[in-house]
Amino acid sequence: MTDPISLSVIDAASALRRGDLSQDELFTAYRDRAAADDTNSFTWLADDLRAGLGDRDRAPGTDRPLAGVPLAVKDLFCVTGVPTASASELLRGYRPPYTATAIDRLQHEGATILGKTNQDEFAMGSSNENSAFGPVLNPWDRTKVPGGSSGGSAAAVAAGLAPAAIGTDTGGSVRQPAALCGVVGLKPTYGTVSRYGMIAFASSLDQAGPITRTVADAAVLFRAMTGPADRNDMTSIGWAGQAAGIEVPSAERLDGVRIGVPTALLGEGVEPGVRAAFDAALRTAEGLGATVVEVELPHARHALAAYYLLAPAEASSNLARFDGVRYGNRADIGDGGLVELYTKTRHDGFGAEVKRRIMLGTYALSSGFYDAYYRRAQQVRTKIVEDFRAVHEQVDLLATPTSPTVAWGLGERTDDPVAMYQADVTTLPQSLAGVPAISIPCGLSEGLPVGLQLSGAAFSEQRILDAAHALEQTLGFDVTAAWMPAPPASRPAPSASASTGKDAA
Amino acid sequence: MTAYETVIGLEIHVQLATRTKMFCGCELVFGDPPNTHTCPVCLGMPGTLPVVNAEAIRLGLMIGAAFGGVLAERLVFHRKSYFYPDLPKGYQISQFDEPLVAGGRLGDVGLERVHVEEDAAKLTHAGASGRIGGSTSSVVDYNRGGTPLAEIVTLPEIRSAEQASSWLRLLRETLRQLGVSDVNMEEGSLRCDANISIRPVGDTELGTKTELKNMNSFRFIEQGINAEVARQTALVEAGERVQQETLHFDPRTGSITSLRSKEGSHDYRYFPEPDMPPVAVPDELLQSALAAVPELPLERAERFRTELGLHEESARLLAFRRALGDYFEETLGAGGASADKQQVANWIGNDLVRRLEAQRKDDEAGETDTDPAQSKVSPAALAELVALVVDKKINRKAGEQVLDVLVAEGGRPQDVVEAKGLAAVGGADELRPVVQAALDANPDVVEKLRTGNMKPIGAIVGAVMKETKGRADGGEVTRITREILGL
Numbered sequence: 001m002t003d004p005i006s007l008s009v010i011d012a013a014s015a016l017r018r019g020d021l022s023q024d025e026l027f028t029a030y031r032d033r034a035a036a037d038d039t040n041s042f043t044w045l046a047d048d049l050r051a052g053l054g055d056r057d058r059a060p061g062t063d064r065p066l067a068g069v070p071l072a073v074k075d076l077f078c079v080t081g082v083p084t085a086s087a088s089e090l091l092r093g094y095r096p097p098y099t100a101t102a103i104d105r106l107q108h109e110g111a112t113i114l115g116k117t118n119q120d121e122f123a124m125g126s127s128n129e130n131s132a133f134g135p136v137l138n139p140w141d142r143t144k145v146p147g148g149s150s151g152g153s154a155a156a157v158a159a160g161l162a163p164a165a166i167g168t169d170t171g172g173s174v175r176q177p178a179a180l181c182g183v184v185g186l187k188p189t190y191g192t193v194s195r196y197g198m199i200a201f202a203s204s205l206d207q208a209g210p211i212t213r214t215v216a217d218a219a220v221l222f223r224a225m226t227g228p229a230d231r232n233d234m235t236s237i238g239w240a241g242q243a244a245g246i247e248v249p250s251a252e253r254l255d256g257v258r259i260g261v262p263t264a265l266l267g268e269g270v271e272p273g274v275r276a277a278f279d280a281a282l283r284t285a286e287g288l289g290a291t292v293v294e295v296e297l298p299h300a301r302h303a304l305a306a307y308y309l310l311a312p313a314e315a316s317s318n319l320a321r322f323d324g325v326r327y328g329n330r331a332d333i334g335d336g337g338l339v340e341l342y343t344k345t346r347h348d349g350f351g352a353e354v355k356r357r358i359m360l361g362t363y364a365l366s367s368g369f370y371d372a373y374y375r376r377a378q379q380v381r382t383k384i385v386e387d388f389r390a391v392h393e394q395v396d397l398l399a400t401p402t403s404p405t406v407a408w409g410l411g412e413r414t415d416d417p418v419a420m421y422q423a424d425v426t427t428l429p430q431s432l433a434g435v436p437a438i439s440i441p442c443g444l445s446e447g448l449p450v451g452l453q454l455s456g457a458a459f460s461e462q463r464i465l466d467a468a469h470a471l472e473q474t475l476g477f478d479v480t481a482a483w484m485p486a487p488p489a490s491r492p493a494p495s496a497s498a499s500t501g502k503d504a505a
Numbered sequence: 506m507t508a509y510e511t512v513i514g515l516e517i518h519v520q521l522a523t524r525t526k527m528f529c530g531c532e533l534v535f536g537d538p539p540n541t542h543t544c545p546v547c548l549g550m551p552g553t554l555p556v557v558n559a560e561a562i563r564l565g566l567m568i569g570a571a572f573g574g575v576l577a578e579r580l581v582f583h584r585k586s587y588f589y590p591d592l593p594k595g596y597q598i599s600q601f602d603e604p605l606v607a608g609g610r611l612g613d614v615g616l617e618r619v620h621v622e623e624d625a626a627k628l629t630h631a632g633a634s635g636r637i638g639g640s641t642s643s644v645v646d647y648n649r650g651g652t653p654l655a656e657i658v659t660l661p662e663i664r665s666a667e668q669a670s671s672w673l674r675l676l677r678e679t680l681r682q683l684g685v686s687d688v689n690m691e692e693g694s695l696r697c698d699a700n701i702s703i704r705p706v707g708d709t710e711l712g713t714k715t716e717l718k719n720m721n722s723f724r725f726i727e728q729g730i731n732a733e734v735a736r737q738t739a740l741v742e743a744g745e746r747v748q749q750e751t752l753h754f755d756p757r758t759g760s761i762t763s764l765r766s767k768e769g770s771h772d773y774r775y776f777p778e779p780d781m782p783p784v785a786v787p788d789e790l791l792q793s794a795l796a797a798v799p800e801l802p803l804e805r806a807e808r809f810r811t812e813l814g815l816h817e818e819s820a821r822l823l824a825f826r827r828a829l830g831d832y833f834e835e836t837l838g839a840g841g842a843s844a845d846k847q848q849v850a851n852w853i854g855n856d857l858v859r860r861l862e863a864q865r866k867d868d869e870a871g872e873t874d875t876d877p878a879q880s881k882v883s884p885a886a887l888a889e890l891v892a893l894v895v896d897k898k899i900n901r902k903a904g905e906q907v908l909d910v911l912v913a914e915g916g917r918p919q920d921v922v923e924a925k926g927l928a929a930v931g932g933a934d935e936l937r938p939v940v941q942a943a944l945d946a947n948p949d950v951v952e953k954l955r956t957g958n959m960k961p962i963g964a965i966v967g968a969v970m971k972e973t974k975g976r977a978d979g980g981e982v983t984r985i986t987r988e989i990l991g992l
């Protein structure tokens with residue numbers, strides 16, 4: 001029989017349904033691997049299958065699409081009774097009284113929680129080094145960062161510690177770690193997945209999405225997480241795409257698909273190795289029938305500046321509730337008063353990057369500065385939204401490298417926040433525009449994975465998934481290369497035009 | 506010496522009478538044990554999100570419609586940030602540059618705006634003063650946290666403490682009759698802050714204002730404003746300047762103390778609430794709000810005055826106390842078109858209300874209205890009683906005796922009249938001999954009357970009353986006297 005951990009979500013789910021595999025067997029296989037993890041991907045592991053079902057008094061079903069599939073869930077998702085800290089010292093040990101809607105829907109489809117994954121504190125970071133639980137190591141090279149903020153989720157999938165993970169993406173936090181870890185990451189259209197129960201970073205940007213080994217798995221998990229609008233979340237639209245709902249992608253060709261490349265946006269920051277893999281992927285797309293054209297996103301170059309005003313502004317307000325009064329860790333203030341309680345709790349509880357962004361955001365919202373910063377950034381955002389609308393009159397999809405660089409060394413950028421922020425330069429425009437985007441691995445540079453980002457108009461997830469699937473099949477990147485022994489001959493051959501995972505294995 | 510003019514603007518917070526809170530499904534109950542009506546949302550637990558209560562918006566729109574303000578076409582919320590334990594999220598969800606209602610007017614005072622927001626939780630400070638200064642610990646009850654509020658802001662058009670308090674009474678009655686709030690000041694469902702400044706009479710620029718916080722009775726509002734005006738006047742006359750600050754009036758001592766000066770004032774860092782993007786006000790909600798606005802006290806008073814011919818005072822009394830106004834209109838209906846409307850108003854507004862209020866001992870604060878509809882006196886009975894008096898079937902004194910019986914026992918006025926023998930000494934035919942006898946017995950009085958001095962007629966009336974055991978009508982006696990004497 002095949003090793004259960006080699007199975008994709010879809011294959012594992014059908015093996016479980018057929019009875020080829022038991023739910024406990026699958027859970028234990030991953031639980032054992034995760035317990036022996038040396039990448040620091042997890043912050044908590046479920047003791048058994050039932051613990052990962054949440055607080056339901058129900059036996060794990062066998063009739064549901066995801067029955068028995070264990071998922072790694074980013075720490076910031078609230079799950080009843082399960083430690084949920086958003087990787088912050090301030091919330092270490094906090095156990096929420098309710099479960100996030102996205103996770104609840106996955107559990108309703110039969111999925112179980114294997115564990116909570118490490119992340120940057122309150123999702124603020126691009127390297128997963130800002131965590132109260134310590135940094136996560138990249139499974140491809142344990143001296144490198146996994147990307148962030150969903151670094152633990154991406155690393156857990158890349159290291160074979162879970163068949164799939166759930167992350168969140170505010171400015172690239174699903175796509176960029178997926179790219180740096182050589183796995184698939186989907187950021188859906190803003191509003192398609194409920195934010196209820198996600199500990200907020202930036203409300204107008206946060207969006208949950210799956211991190212998987214295959215594009216098809218991402219489709220299946222996204223389908224489970226979306227659905228009708230959530231009555232607990234006024235920003236929730238639910239699935240507003242095609243009436244039939246998300247289908248498992250099966251496209252093999254890209255005939256008639258118009259792909260735009262915002263050349264100006266790529267600029268000089270993109271590493272040559274990344275650029276080479278990206279260009280090779282474009283040629284592969286053309287080989288599959290796509291047309292590739294240059295496009296303009298005139299305002300996208302301001303996305304970084306706008307994002308680093310808007311997101312910290314919202315964060316400074318969202319994080320005001322962490323005051324030590326009702327939950328979380330309250331600092332010992334002796335005879336001190338209310339101001340000492342607030343100051344010391346927040347001083348001790350928040351890490352440096354979180355404090356930096358709270359200060360940035362507080363400043364941007366301050367009386368006298370609001371118009372120059374927050375309002376201006378909102379205006380830029382509106383322009384970017386318009387850019388994306390206009391560009392999708394011309395092309396179906398946009399393609400960029402997900403990250404201008406491959407994974408960098410641990411500690412390399414921690415003293416230079418601006419360099420760290422630059423890591424998101426190609427993912428931020430889509431976040432501000434609220435449109436869906438996927439990252440799939442498209443090759444290697446210096447032995448490390450390169451991600452290809454494909455994005456589209458709002459609610460064009462199906463088109464993105466179809467195109468990503470066709471490319472994935474042809475590119476033949478081996479997502480298990482970081483942890484599986486030498487691949488069997490039956491695996492798809494690498495594409496002739498791109499450097500792929502095979503080379504590194 | 507310079508004369509000063511007082512300029513007052515009011516900010517009134519009204520708890521809206523919804524079943525549930527502004528942004529979550531927790532029930533609103535006053536007086537339950539602390540922290541029994543809370544949920545992750547109103548406790549500001551991580552990951553929770555607000556969902557706006559449509560009923561609160563409907564009630565806010567009703568207020569706006571009642572004031573004739575401009576109703577917003579879309580709902581836009583802002584976050585108002587400050588740290589305090591009564592604010593679980595570290596910000597209050599409120600409205601900022603797009604309030605639900607802009608402008609409007611109630612009576613003699615124009616309105617700047619009405620916006621909706623969530624109430625803070627209730628803090629109780631341990632210690633003698635009950636205030637934060639000097640207390641060693643505080644406890645929080647989040648039951649109140651998240652209660653829907655409408656904040657009503659007036660223009661600075663009020664010129665005296667008395668005007669402020671009488672306008673507030675009008676506002677309270679209007680809101681009560683709208684049915685949007687319990688408007689109970691003691692329970693805090695109506696709270697008032699006053700912005701107060703003074704300026705030399707004739708000046709058009711506003712002086713530096715102070716804000717007097719949270720006065721919870723009409724009396725305290727008047728006292729507080731007067732005390733603050735006196736304080737400001739004394740300052741200015743002593744050549745000092747009024748500082749912009751927030752003040753507290755202590756009704757026990759009459760003293761005014763500073764809560765916080767402007768230097769320490771907050772930068773609330775308002776910004777659009779990203780968890781609730783702007784949404785259009787649904788047309789059904791708007792229509793339902795507009796349809797729900799009843800005739801309001803000022804309109805009703807105007808109708809009573811112009812259409813029914815009531816005196817100003819009666820019209821206001823009956824319109825401002827809805828139970829009285831309703832009873833009045835029912836009585837008119839029961840008495841037919843012939844009813845003397847002012848007489849009906851007098852009998853309800855004076856005689857009946859006085860008797861009913863004397864019966865009540867349970868509601869000394871007068872927070873709830875006396876409702877004649879709950880008494881034993883039916884509108885039909887009252888209509889009949891007034892008709893008996895107006896038609897001079899009984900005199901007023903007798904009418905009052907009948908009313909005493911009706912209030913105590915109910916029944917029909919005619920039956921009471923018969924049972925007690927209160928029928929008036931019939932028409933002129935029956936009364937004329939009695940009047941003639943009285944005139945004959947008082948020639949000195951007749952002599953004075955003949956000279957045009959009508960003062961002594963009381964003696965004739967008294968004599969007739971004595972003879973008829975009080976059943977005669979005084980006016981009729983006077984008329985017959987004049988007739989006999991040819992005056």
Ligand SMILES: [Zn+2]
Nearest residue numbers: 529531544547
């Ligand atoms: Zn609640």
